[in-house]
Amino acid sequence: MVTLAQVAQHAGVSPSTVSYVISGKRSISQDTRLRVERSIAELGYHPHAGARALASNRSHVIALVVPLRTDMFVPVVMEIAIAVTTTARRYAHDVLLLTSEEGPSAIKRITNSGLADAMILMDVELEDERIPLLRQTGTAAALIGLPADPAGLTCVDLDFEATGRLAADHLADLGHREVALIGPAESVYRRHTGFAERTLTGFRQQAGVRGLRFLHRPCGDGHEAASGTLSRIFEERPGITGLVVQNESALPHLLGQLRQSGRAVPEDVSVVAICPDDVALHSAPRLTSVSVPAKEMGRRAVELVMALAAGRPAEELTLLTPALTIRESSGPGPR
Amino acid sequence: MVTLAQVAQHAGVSPSTVSYVISGKRSISQDTRLRVERSIAELGYHPHAGARALASNRSHVIALVVPLRTDMFVPVVMEIAIAVTTTARRYAHDVLLLTSEEGPSAIKRITNSGLADAMILMDVELEDERIPLLRQTGTAAALIGLPADPAGLTCVDLDFEATGRLAADHLADLGHREVALIGPAESVYRRHTGFAERTLTGFRQQAGVRGLRFLHRPCGDGHEAASGTLSRIFEERPGITGLVVQNESALPHLLGQLRQSGRAVPEDVSVVAICPDDVALHSAPRLTSVSVPAKEMGRRAVELVMALAAGRPAEELTLLTPALTIRESSGPGPR
DNA sequence: ACCTACTGTCGAAGCGCTTCACCAATCCTG
DNA sequence: CAGGATTGGTGAAGCGCTTCGACAGTAGGT
Numbered sequence: 001m002v003t004l005a006q007v008a009q010h011a012g013v014s015p016s017t018v019s020y021v022i023s024g025k026r027s028i029s030q031d032t033r034l035r036v037e038r039s040i041a042e043l044g045y046h047p048h049a050g051a052r053a054l055a056s057n058r059s060h061v062i063a064l065v066v067p068l069r070t071d072m073f074v075p076v077v078m079e080i081a082i083a084v085t086t087t088a089r090r091y092a093h094d095v096l097l098l099t100s101e102e103g104p105s106a107i108k109r110i111t112n113s114g115l116a117d118a119m120i121l122m123d124v125e126l127e128d129e130r131i132p133l134l135r136q137t138g139t140a141a142a143l144i145g146l147p148a149d150p151a152g153l154t155c156v157d158l159d160f161e162a163t164g165r166l167a168a169d170h171l172a173d174l175g176h177r178e179v180a181l182i183g184p185a186e187s188v189y190r191r192h193t194g195f196a197e198r199t200l201t202g203f204r205q206q207a208g209v210r211g212l213r214f215l216h217r218p219c220g221d222g223h224e225a226a227s228g229t230l231s232r233i234f235e236e237r238p239g240i241t242g243l244v245v246q247n248e249s250a251l252p253h254l255l256g257q258l259r260q261s262g263r264a265v266p267e268d269v270s271v272v273a274i275c276p277d278d279v280a281l282h283s284a285p286r287l288t289s290v291s292v293p294a295k296e297m298g299r300r301a302v303e304l305v306m307a308l309a310a311g312r313p314a315e316e317l318t319l320l321t322p323a324l325t326i327r328e329s330s331g332p333g334p335r
Numbered sequence: 336m337v338t339l340a341q342v343a344q345h346a347g348v349s350p351s352t353v354s355y356v357i358s359g360k361r362s363i364s365q366d367t368r369l370r371v372e373r374s375i376a377e378l379g380y381h382p383h384a385g386a387r388a389l390a391s392n393r394s395h396v397i398a399l400v401v402p403l404r405t406d407m408f409v410p411v412v413m414e415i416a417i418a419v420t421t422t423a424r425r426y427a428h429d430v431l432l433l434t435s436e437e438g439p440s441a442i443k444r445i446t447n448s449g450l451a452d453a454m455i456l457m458d459v460e461l462e463d464e465r466i467p468l469l470r471q472t473g474t475a476a477a478l479i480g481l482p483a484d485p486a487g488l489t490c491v492d493l494d495f496e497a498t499g500r501l502a503a504d505h506l507a508d509l510g511h512r513e514v515a516l517i518g519p520a521e522s523v524y525r526r527h528t529g530f531a532e533r534t535l536t537g538f539r540q541q542a543g544v545r546g547l548r549f550l551h552r553p554c555g556d557g558h559e560a561a562s563g564t565l566s567r568i569f570e571e572r573p574g575i576t577g578l579v580v581q582n583e584s585a586l587p588h589l590l591g592q593l594r595q596s597g598r599a600v601p602e603d604v605s606v607v608a609i610c611p612d613d614v615a616l617h618s619a620p621r622l623t624s625v626s627v628p629a630k631e632m633g634r635r636a637v638e639l640v641m642a643l644a645a646g647r648p649a650e651e652l653t654l655l656t657p658a659l660t661i662r663e664s665s666g667p668g669p670r
Numbered sequence: 671a672c673c674t675a676c677t678g679t680c681g682a683a684g685c686g687c688t689t690c691a692c693c694a695a696t697c698c699t700g
Numbered sequence: 701c702a703g704g705a706t707t708g709g710t711g712a713a714g715c716g717c718t719t720c721g722a723c724a725g726t727a728g729g730t
Contacts, residue, residue, distance in 0.1 A: 003686060014710050019688060046447035050388025051686035054715050075409040085432050097420050097432040112381035222617030256591030282557030338716055349680045354718060386716035389685050
């Protein structure tokens with residue numbers, strides 16, 4: 001293993017100089033910097049992470065807590081996780097993967113052991129038991145998702161209320177009068193995971209403003225749940241011509257079921273999905289959708305948390321503005 | 336921050352004693368052990384990861400390299416990742432998440448910096464450029480997937496050849512005579528990611544043995560690709576009554592298309608999927624499937640890598656035996 | 671009874687790095 | 701051109717832990 005001392009010797013300078021070249025915390029003459037850098041490359045030197053963490057009290061690691069429960073759409077979780085690690089690398093940081101299985105104690109363990117400088121939490125619940133701990137330990141942390149009381153925390157999320165409003169507006173604009181919101185599984189609402197409820201709130205509000213008659217139904221995963229939900233909706237409200245779907249895994253089943261039951265999209269029913277773009281693009285017809293900006297959320301979370309870890313202040317609430325892309329699944333309403 | 340020295344003082348012993356209590360590397364009297372353990376709990380002590388890594392040369396971290404390219408089914412990747420982290424925790428280890436973006440240099444960086452004691456690589460290609468590095472540095476590593484030459488490496492994978500044979504056998508047993516294998520996107524075959532080719536090999540072999548006439552077609556993601564592939568298959572071979580599908584994301588579209596084109600499953604066409612169980616269960620009809628044991632793979636990889644890191648020898652090749660579960664999508668063939 | 675062996679504990683060295691205090695040389699600035 | 705800044709470099713302390721060797725004290729074998 002190559003050590004800093006060896007690099008120093010090879011470059012003919014003192015260890016501290018090498019350290020300063022690497023960290024950039026002091027000005028170093030062009031000349032010696034080059035010499036040191038050449039030695040580093042030549043010897044293939046990489047600083048020992050543990051030693052560095054011990055001496056500097058910073059590990060250059062961000063902990064990412066991913067949900068175990070899979071009522072968040074798994075590909076979105078993965079996309080965020082990947083965005084987090086690639087962004088972290090741009091800050092010369094690595095990512096430690098934790099699951100919510102370990103619970104709140106994981107937070108204590110990580111902060112106390114100095115394993116990570118900062119944390120990013122996904123799958124935040126409205127009354128998340130980890131939040132008091134975060135507040136009290138003053139850990140540099142960003143939440144992806146919104147708890148009930150985000151004061152003093154740093155949160156990133158899509159503005160789901162605006163998303164709901166946007167979807168309602170789009171259907172209203174097209175002339176639809178009766179619409180339905182198909183959400184995630186009921187368990188998600190019961191666990192108060194925020195995003196589902198916020199979409200509903202925004203949707204309900206704007207539906208009111210625009211005079212839309214509307215229905216809201218949760219929908220489980222799988223084909224059966226999807227087709228059951230769908231037929232019950234049309235049974236109850238045969239006049240429905242607009243559907244907003246916030247449930248990625250039900251989407252293909254829902255579309256298949258519509259096709260099979262003889263309702264053409266968009267001629268008979270318009271569909272607006274809340275999903276990642278690639279899901280919208282891989283459906284038939286291609287879906288008008290409000291995209292879930294997973295990459296952006298991951299990236300922002302890292303940026304915020306890096307600011308916090310560096311002692312800089314960070315925006316408390318980052319609500320990403322939703323964007324609706326009109327594709328082939330939505331068209332003019334009745335008449 | 337609580338240090339080992341503080342624990343020692345609190346318990347009235349020397350620091351080294353505390354260390355030995357924690358590591359169990361020397362025998363400690365019942366009496367002092369209890370006293371120390373109580374102090375640890377009382378002070379909420381967690382060893383400083385960096386200091387420990389520096390002194391002991393072991394970081395208690397496993398690096399997990401996940402694919403960036405998403406031609407592996409994302410939920411499977413995620414499930415493996417989660418299985419890896421939960422299993423790692425049982426060995427008191429944490430998991431560092433890397434993406435294949437950084438390429439082979441990541442391996443050097445991690446091993447040289449002592450950030451991780453071992454690595455688990457997913458998305459291994461037949462001629463993976465990281466493998467020489469692994470061999471040469473002697474890194475404790477496990478591969479999930481099979482390279483062209485696994486000699487001297489530690490690999491875990493589903494036995495895809497057996498999987499192909501199993502699927503062929505099942506259809507043959509049911510009396511089908513003409514069948515098709517619908518695989519992942521063509522790009523996957525071109526990149527030689529092993530698993531697709533191995534399934535094909537096993538399927539072809541057993542189809543030969545059982546006298547099945549068969550066709551093989553890759554299939555892209557999305558509805559269009561799926562329905563296109565399907566109609567071309569039936570155009571070319573109208574007599575086909577059995578389908579093996581190794582493409583999770585095409586599955587719902589394929590099934591929808593079959594339904595729509597008036598082919599009943601399993602009355603007209605039998606479908607055998609190679610996919611995780613929950614995908615099979617969430618389809619309609621529930622699919623006869625060979626399950627991809629993601630959890631098991633993650634778990635095994637950790638166990639193997641922990642053995643290697645501890646200097647114990649490890650199985651070079653772990654091929655998990657596939658299991659076919661008969662559900663509702665496969666039935667008797669023609670006649 | 672003596673020597674050996676083992677058990678339980680301690681002290682201290684040292685892992686590889688960062689950073690503080692210090693120094694020498696150069697640079698302005700009035 | 702004196703005096704204070706500024707720049708570029710060094711030496712050494714010390715971060716919190718593990719681990720080696722030492723050392724009492726007790727046990728076991730003969």
